[in-house]
Amino acid sequence: MKAILRGFGALVLATCAWIPCAHLFFNPRTADDDTATIKALRTKVAANDLSDFSRMRRDNPEWDLMGRLYLGLTLANRAMAQTGSDEGRAEAARDVAALDVLLADTESELSRGGQGTFMLPYKDARPWVSTEGRSVFVDGEVLLLQSARALAAHEPPAESAKVRAAAITRAMKDSPTLSAESYPDEAWTFCNTTGLAALAAFDTASAEAGVPRGAEIAREHDALAASWVSVAKVRLTDPETGLLITSYTRDGRVLQGPEGSSLFMVAHSLRFVDDALARDQYARTKAALIHDVAGFAYAEEWPEVASIGGRPALVRADIDSGPIVPIFHASAGASGLSILSAHAFGDHVTASALERSLSFVGFPDRDGEGRATRYLAGNPLGDALVVYARSFGPLLLRVSAYKATDWKDT
Amino acid sequence: MIKVGIVATLAEVACVVLVHSSHRAAVAVVSGQAVAGGLAGNASPLLGWLVVAAQMASVLVLPPVILGCILHVVANRPFQRRRAVR
Numbered sequence: 065m066k067a068i069l070r071g072f073g074a075l076v077l078a079t080c081a082w083i084p085c086a087h088l089f090f091n092p093r094t095a096d097d098d099t100a101t102i103k104a105l106r107t108k109v110a111a112n113d114l115s116d117f118s119r120m121r122r123d124n125p126e127w128d129l130m131g132r133l134y135l136g137l138t139l140a141n142r143a144m145a146q147t148g149s150d151e152g153r154a155e156a157a158r159d160v161a162a163l164d165v166l167l168a169d170t171e172s173e174l175s176r177g178g179q180g181t182f183m184l185p186y187k188d189a190r191p192w193v194s195t196e197g198r199s200v201f202v203d204g205e206v207l208l209l210q211s212a213r214a215l216a217a218h219e220p221p222a223e224s225a226k227v228r229a230a231a232i233t234r235a236m237k238d239s240p241t242l243s244a245e246s247y248p249d250e251a252w253t254f255c256n257t258t259g260l261a262a263l264a265a266f267d268t269a270s271a272e273a274g275v276p277r278g279a280e281i282a283r284e285h286d287a288l289a290a291s292w293v294s295v296a297k298v299r300l301t302d303p304e305t306g307l308l309i310t311s312y313t314r315d316g317r318v319l320q321g322p323e324g325s326s327l328f329m330v331a332h333s334l335r336f337v338d339d340a341l342a343r344d345q346y347a348r349t350k351a352a353l354i355h356d357v358a359g360f361a362y363a364e365e366w367p368e369v370a371s372i373g374g375r376p377a378l379v380r381a382d383i384d385s386g387p388i389v390p391i392f393h394a395s396a397g398a399s400g401l402s403i404l405s406a407h408a409f410g411d412h413v414t415a416s417a418l419e420r421s422l423s424f425v426g427f428p429d430r431d432g433e434g435r436a437t438r439y440l441a442g443n444p445l446g447d448a449l450v451v452y453a454r455s456f457g458p459l460l461l462r463v464s465a466y467k468a469t470d471w472k473d474t
Numbered sequence: 475m476i477k478v479g480i481v482a483t484l485a486e487v488a489c490v491v492l493v494h495s496s497h498r499a500a501v502a503v504v505s506g507q508a509v510a511g512g513l514a515g516n517a518s519p520l521l522g523w524l525v526v527a528a529q530m531a532s533v534l535v536l537p538p539v540i541l542g543c544i545l546h547v548v549a550n551r552p553f554q555r556r557r558a559v560r
Binding site: 441 | 475493522525526529530533534537538539540541542543544545546549550
């Protein structure tokens with residue numbers, strides 16, 4: 065009996081000693097990893113090969129556009145962050161050139177197959193409520209990409225960007241919730257906040273390039289953003305958690321409550337729109353969904369999973385949450401996007417713990433120099449998301465600098 | 475405990491070999507496209523989950539067992555010596 069007790073005691077002691085140290089075998093990403101991943105992605109894009117992204121359409125057409133968005137924003141951030149040295153300018157030119165290929169291919173896909181190219185099949189399930197029948201998911205992400213490109217290249221936004229900005233503004237203003245549809249009679253906070261962030265970046269690019277009537281349009285966008293935030297605080301907020309809901313009908317009936325894969329992106333996008341609300345949402349989402357177990361952090365998709373009808377979380381896994389790790393309820397989608405949010409709010413401790421988990425369960429594929437070029441348990445969208453998260457900053461700085469000027473009086 | 479330690483060590487080696495030699499192929503089944511595909515009924519994520527489970531076991535479960543067995547054997551040596559002296 066004593067021997068069994070001693071054996072059990074030794075196991076408990078060893079577990080207590082080992083578990084807190086296990087995370088030390090897995091490092092957060094490094095700048096070298098980022099360089100390797102970006103170069104791997106950029107090289108193929110620059111060669112006009114976007115097959116890695118378009119292949120994802122088989123499983124989820126949205127992932128194609130989102131992958132393009134995150135890679136494009138990474139390239140724009142890098143170009144904006146480059147120093148004035150010859151090598152810096154050359155590298156920035158390569159980033160902008162790849163961004164141009166990315167945008168040209170995206171426009172070409174849109175003109176060939178329409179917005180449905182990047183949308184799930186249920187887009188055809190019922191008619192659009194708005195007369196124009198455009199998706200703010202597609203318009204917002206492409207406009208953000210175009211505006212970031214304009215800022216990186218120090219050029220005015222393209223004509224098609226002006227059309228998209230006007231379409232987003234009309235669709236949002238015409239809606240009772242000031243929210244444009246992503247799918248027929250289905251509005252998403254994810255897409256509407258991305259749309260508002262895109263309008264802010266568009267206004268900054270227009271102002272920097274001295275576009276005529278730029279300030280007038282920017283004032284209209286600014287008023288729309290302020291009104292959307294007011295509506296969101298009252299009608300789009302879950303009363304129990306204070307978190308923004310995920311999706312709703314155009315007139316405000318809740319379809320999906322708060323979800324991690326949406327909230328982390330929403331908090332990031334709100335940094336371009338309303339920093340106070342952004343910080344509030346990040347703090348609440350982090351408290352409700354991010355957990356740290358022995359130095360490994362992860363995010364859940366839903367707050368208080370256990371209270372949802374007593375059903376196991378695995379049953380509820382969907383296309384947005386990705387697979388859910390049993391017991392911990394860790395969601396691949398929410399955990400990936402939480403890395404973006406952590407970097408967007410300068411929460412480096414949380415970001416490091418999340419990246420350690422990524423090294424643990426993401427199975428990094430390393431090149432000859434030991435740099436992680438991609439994650440075998442992920443896809444190009446995940447790779448682009450991680451490098452965008454770690455490059456976050458330059459675009460927001462440009463938009464914030466513009467907003468800090470007395471542009472409203474011009 | 476020595477037998478448990480030997481089994482745990484062999485299992486650790488097996489898990490590490492599985493993760494480092496075949497995870498590329500196996501994880502491809504569960505990863506990115508296939509995870510969603512699996513959820514949509516297009517592919518089975520079983521093989522990928524096996525590799526993830528092996529990774530979990532090799533990092534979180536088996537090392538404490540091996541360490542516990544070593545601790546137990548080392549801690550028992552004085553008792554065994556005393557018994558041998560008697």
